[in-house]
Amino acid sequence: MEPSLKLVCLDLDGVIYRGDSFIDGAVFFVEKLREYGITYLFVTNSTLRPRSFYAEKLSKGGIPATPETVITAAYATYRYLLNRERLKPFKVFLLGEDGLRNELSLLNCFFLDEHSQEPSDYVVVGLDRAINYQKICKATKDLLNGAKFVGVNNDALWPVEDGFMPGVGAFVAALRAASGRRPYIVGKPNTFMLRLAMEKADATEKEVLMVGDKLDSDILMGNRAKVRTALVLTGVTSPEEALSASGMLKPDIVAEDLYQLWDVIKNQI
Ligand SMILES: [Mg+2]
Known part of the structure; x- marks a missing residue:
């Protein structure tokens, strides 16, 4: 059977x-x-670390795993954008760190920074521990200009060893409030x-x-x-x-x- x-x-x-x-x-x-x-x-x-990090952690704990057996919200965001854009070039303003940036760098996309005057096609929000007012300004401006709004997840809190820190959802909420736009949440x-x-x-x-x-x-x-x-x-x-x-x-x-x-x-x- x-x-x-x-x-x-x-x-x-x-x-x-x-x-x-x-x-x-x-x-x-x-x-x-x-x-x-x-x-x-x-x-x-999770959005911070590459899939290989989790595969290694699991394997060390006695659970056989490879990067291919781990689906993180960061990886899923890559797949989501790939589904939408395929090989077309597009511009991204990213609030996020290297783990997320590395996943997305496999796309045919160009990352704008907060000083860029160019409008982005997507504002992608992950966990960014170096977030500042200028980045929020750039994201808001692009969203008001019609950029697509993508949140890697919408978790208000991020659990850490000794409690909680603000999660991606806190940044998503700030940009929602400022822009009046609703995000697509991948996670x-x-x-x-x-x-x-x-x-x-x-x-x-x-x-x-x-x-x-x-x-x-x-x-x-x-x-x-x-x-x-x-x-x-x-x-x-x-x-x-x-x-x-x-x-x-x-x-x-x-x-x-x-x-x-x-x-x-x-x-x-
Ligand atoms: Mg859990």
Whole structure:
């Protein structure tokens, strides 16, 4: 019989690891997927680091991964712009750092800086820890001139070791307020990254399980894409929040951790 589960998409933070420590069950779960021949891909809203960074981190933690098995929001933004523009040359004003710039540099695009008088075709907003008033001025001016507005993700907060820092969503909100324009957001909960994963694995909705720790990003994305969803309680969501989730935020499965999730799904494959 054909296996009904072909692809498992896994969020990273709160599912596989927390900061630098790997969560119990993560190595076991991925071993099982490998044993059963189920494809796994990692889907993360991060914008700062290249995919090779995550592949290396995962491999060091005992989870076999290559850059091709990691879909970051930065990489997805590259794919989104490639889909739209193909080989046509275009101009980008980027709020972002090297990780994002490197992904986008594979496009036929030219990066303008904040001093440029030329209008850009796209204002792309990622995490930029050197953001300043001049950059916000340039982005606002271009948006008022009709540049397309792309946010790599819309996460208001960026989790770091000892708490939170302002995330991409904070910059997106500032530019929305200034320009009155609405952005296209590439990252979760948009389904774009999940669609990339499904295309890569050649999987249909029924053959996919999305595993995450956050209701309004991982689970919402999965439900919007009409795939099965599983919430693990090893990250940001409490058991009470998981139980009271409804509508598009409601996961199909709630599991304590990836050990328990495997117990639940092993009978369905
Ligand atoms: Mg997470």
